[in-house]
Amino acid sequence: xxxxxxxxxxxxxxxxxxxxxxDERLQTTGFLVRLxxxxxxxxxxxxxxxxxxxxxxxxxxxxxxxxxxxxxxxSAQLGIMAVAVSLLMIGGEFDLSIGSMVAFAGLVxxxxxxxxxxxxxxxxxxxxxxxxxxxxxxxxxxxxxxxxSFIVTLAFFFILRGLSLVGLKIVxxxxxxxxxxxxxxxxxxxxxxxxxxxxxxxxxxxxDLGLIELLPDGTPAAPGIPIAVVWFVFFTALATxxxxxxxVGNWIFASGGDARAARxxxxxxxxxxxxxxxxxxxxxxxxxxxxxxxxGSTDAMRGLQKEFQAVIAAVIGGCLLTGGYGSxxxxxxxxxxxxxxxxxxxxxxxxxxxxxxxxxxxLLIAVIFNNHLRRKVxxxx
Amino acid sequence: xxxxANSMGMHRAHEPTLPARGTPIIEITDLxxxxxxxxxxxxxxxxxxxxxxLCLLGDNGAGKSTLIKTLSGxxxxxxxxxxxxxxxxxxxxxxxxxxxGIATVFQDxxxxxxxxxxxxxxxxxxxxxxMFPFRWVDYTACSTVTHDQMKKIGIDVRDxxxxxxxxxxxxxxxxxxxxxxxxGARVLILDEPTSALGVAQTSMVLKYISQVRAEGLAVIFITxxxxxxxxxxxxxxxxxxxxxxxxFRKNEIDMEQLQTLMxxxxxxxxxxDELGGMV
Ligand SMILES: Nc1ncnc2c1ncn2[C@@H]1O[C@H](COP(=O)(O)OP(=O)(O)OP(=O)(O)O)[C@@H](O)[C@H]1O
Ligand SMILES: [Mg+2]
Numbered sequence: 060x061x062x063x064x065x066x067x068x069x070x071x072x073x074x075x076x077x078x079x080x081x082d083e084r085l086q087t088t089g090f091l092v093r094l095x096x097x098x099x100x101x102x103x104x105x106x107x108x109x110x111x112x113x114x115x116x117x118x119x120x121x122x123x124x125x126x127x128x129x130x131x132x133x134s135a136q137l138g139i140m141a142v143a144v145s146l147l148m149i150g151g152e153f154d155l156s157i158g159s160m161v162a163f164a165g166l167v168x169x170x171x172x173x174x175x176x177x178x179x180x181x182x183x184x185x186x187x188x189x190x191x192x193x194x195x196x197x198x199x200x201x202x203x204x205x206x207x208s209f210i211v212t213l214a215f216f217f218i219l220r221g222l223s224l225v226g227l228k229i230v231x232x233x234x235x236x237x238x239x240x241x242x243x244x245x246x247x248x249x250x251x252x253x254x255x256x257x258x259x260x261x262x263x264x265x266x267d268l269g270l271i272e273l274l275p276d277g278t279p280a281a282p283g284i285p286i287a288v289v290w291f292v293f294f295t296a297l298a299t300x301x302x303x304x305x306x307v308g309n310w311i312f313a314s315g316g317d318a319r320a321a322r323x324x325x326x327x328x329x330x331x332x333x334x335x336x337x338x339x340x341x342x343x344x345x346x347x348x349x350x351x352x353x354x355g356s357t358d359a360m361r362g363l364q365k366e367f368q369a370v371i372a373a374v375i376g377g378c379l380l381t382g383g384y385g386s387x388x389x390x391x392x393x394x395x396x397x398x399x400x401x402x403x404x405x406x407x408x409x410x411x412x413x414x415x416x417x418x419x420x421x422l423l424i425a426v427i428f429n430n431h432l433r434r435k436v437x438x439x440x
Numbered sequence: 441x442x443x444x445a446n447s448m449g450m451h452r453a454h455e456p457t458l459p460a461r462g463t464p465i466i467e468i469t470d471l472x473x474x475x476x477x478x479x480x481x482x483x484x485x486x487x488x489x490x491x492x493x494l495c496l497l498g499d500n501g502a503g504k505s506t507l508i509k510t511l512s513g514x515x516x517x518x519x520x521x522x523x524x525x526x527x528x529x530x531x532x533x534x535x536x537x538x539x540x541g542i543a544t545v546f547q548d549x550x551x552x553x554x555x556x557x558x559x560x561x562x563x564x565x566x567x568x569x570x571m572f573p574f575r576w577v578d579y580t581a582c583s584t585v586t587h588d589q590m591k592k593i594g595i596d597v598r599d600x601x602x603x604x605x606x607x608x609x610x611x612x613x614x615x616x617x618x619x620x621x622x623x624g625a626r627v628l629i630l631d632e633p634t635s636a637l638g639v640a641q642t643s644m645v646l647k648y649i650s651q652v653r654a655e656g657l658a659v660i661f662i663t664x665x666x667x668x669x670x671x672x673x674x675x676x677x678x679x680x681x682x683x684x685x686x687x688f689r690k691n692e693i694d695m696e697q698l699q700t701l702m703x704x705x706x707x708x709x710x711x712x713d714e715l716g717g718m719v
Contacts, residue, residue: 234680
């Protein structure tokens with residue numbers, strides 16, 4: 060835990076004889092104020108409300124371990140993107156191309172794996188490199204033209220979807236589906252990283268202890284934690300740590316809060332934003348790979364509307380559309396709310412198509428709430 | 441230099457390595473800056489010396505901010521020589537200027553309203569601990585530094601985690617000044633730092649400027665207040681419509697002459713008479 064000399068030590072802290080001086084008014088910042096300042100407060104509130112709603116309306120099967128994991132899988136597939144999107148939005152930019160990127164990455168991954176017969180891990184890496192390139196193009200166009208990223212990435216929303224359709228037809232000779240991933244990856248040692256369940260041994264043992272129900276054939280009702288969920292939790296933790304504890308995190312907040320002020324204070328704003336575009340594109344490609352491995356096939360219509368859902372999850376999680384404020388943890392909860400509503404309705408007597416109505420209402424409430432919260436936090440009049 | 445710093449209770453991020461008093465740190469000759477058709481600086485020359493306060497004076501739109509933004513790496517000069525420590529300098533951005541030891545309080549302060557005081561204070565210069573890739577910022581320690589530095593300037597920050605947007609204009613200015621003083625290793629540039637400050641804070645800032653000079657740093661101080669300029673300045677450069685009207689040592693000019701020059705040589709006397717001698 061040595062102090063990095065390039066950034067300079069903090070004087071007045073290193074020596075033990077200088078006591079930590081604290082304003083007596085400091086302590087009066089109560090728990091409630093601190094809580095109110097957390098951007099993810101709204102998402103946690105929303106989660107509780109949604110939870111209570113389904114507690115009263117849904118079949119009790121939803122609240123079993125298996126039901127919970129069924130909700131978490133789609134939450135995770137959306138959430139991996141939503142966490143990256145929350146960082147990008149805090150950095151003051153948008154990416155509407157990520158839904159199309161899911162399909163495009165599926166195509167690219169398919170070509171590497173099935174056409175060129177790359178080993179799995181190389182195919183994954185190469186797909187992420189291609190995605191990073193697309194993200195970099197997004198970022199470069201935004202920075203070179205100074206156009207809003209909203210419009211630039213909207214162009215790539217169409218471009219990537221079109222390329223996925225055309226590309227798949229060329230590769231498959233006419234259809235827009237590509238199959239054979241399960242067979243091609245069956246004997247790779249890396250397959251468990253991208254498909255199936257984690258901690259299945261643990262779940263087996265819990266079942267033996269009678270803590271998890273058994274299916275009639277003797278296997279546990281919940282075979283393990285879907286691998287996407289593990290990645291989702293990992294990425295959320297990493298992003299949260301980055302935002303709150305690192306230099307880059309501060310640069311992201313600053314770049315989104317006021318790019319010019321940040322630049323004048325020595326923040327490499329362009330590099331930060333470029334990095335965020337690349338990260339977002341890679342997160343979408345990663346989700347593309349996970350869904351392809353999950354389904355064993357890719358489809359040109361994968362990831363439809365995911366860009367909007369990811370933005371909504373990030374906004375429910377406390378991100379401001381104007382940038383400079385938000386939380387990765389909030390996007391995590393936002394995505395779970397999403398999963399609960401989309402899956403949960405099938406446990407109720409309601410028509411599942413209420414989902415979209417629910418979504419719109421949630422978004423509206425979140426935006427109004429966040430706007431109010433921001434005024435409170437910043438004393439904006 | 442060290443004992444002076446300590447006796448005055450100044451703590452800084454870096455112990456500055458400073459040249460002897462009077463040595464030029466920044467020298468510019470015939471600097472021009474054009475924004476398209478607008479000529480903001482039409483050939484300005486000046487020298488900023490270690491251990492001296494250079495006051496930059498002039499009317500609104502004279503080009504003072506443009507000049508110091510060029511020195512701070514925000515703008516690249518259109519033409520002209522720009523030397524730091526006798527070597528030609530080419531700043532690609534404000535970060536390069538910071539690395540050359542130049543810290544600036546911009547007129548618009550360069551603060552992010554949504555971010556906390558501490559995060560603003562250390563923005564772009566976050567001290568890290570630990571090893572790559574696990575480098576992290578100890579924000580608790582940063583908050584302590586911020587709180588202490590703000591206390592020194594005369595502002596008792598209630599909570600360093602509060603957003604800068606909730607601060608008053610003067611408090612915000614104090615954060616920017618405290619930040620620049622804390623990080624200013626060799627050159628401190630202040631663009632109208634006292635424009636929103638109360639009496640106590642203003643005299644504190646003027647005292648700061650004297651302290652920083654005593655430590656051997658070079659200071660560029662922009663103000664519209666002759667009294668403030670004359671109180672701390674060693675040399676005065678007056679700008680008018682993008683040109684220097686001249687640079688004067690303190691013993692070469694008195695306050696009244698300076699005032700007249702600042703107004704672009706216009707008849708200050710008549711205006712002053714009209715207002716009953718209050719200007
Ligand atoms: N980015 C820019 N683009 C175009 N013109 C500019 C730009 N920045 C400054 N100018 C022009 O250059 C001139 C000098 O502006 P500057 O901000 O340096 O004045 P100043 O001396 O700091 O004035 P004040 O005392 O009001 O702060 C002004 O006429 C201004 O309109
Ligand atoms: Mg100015």
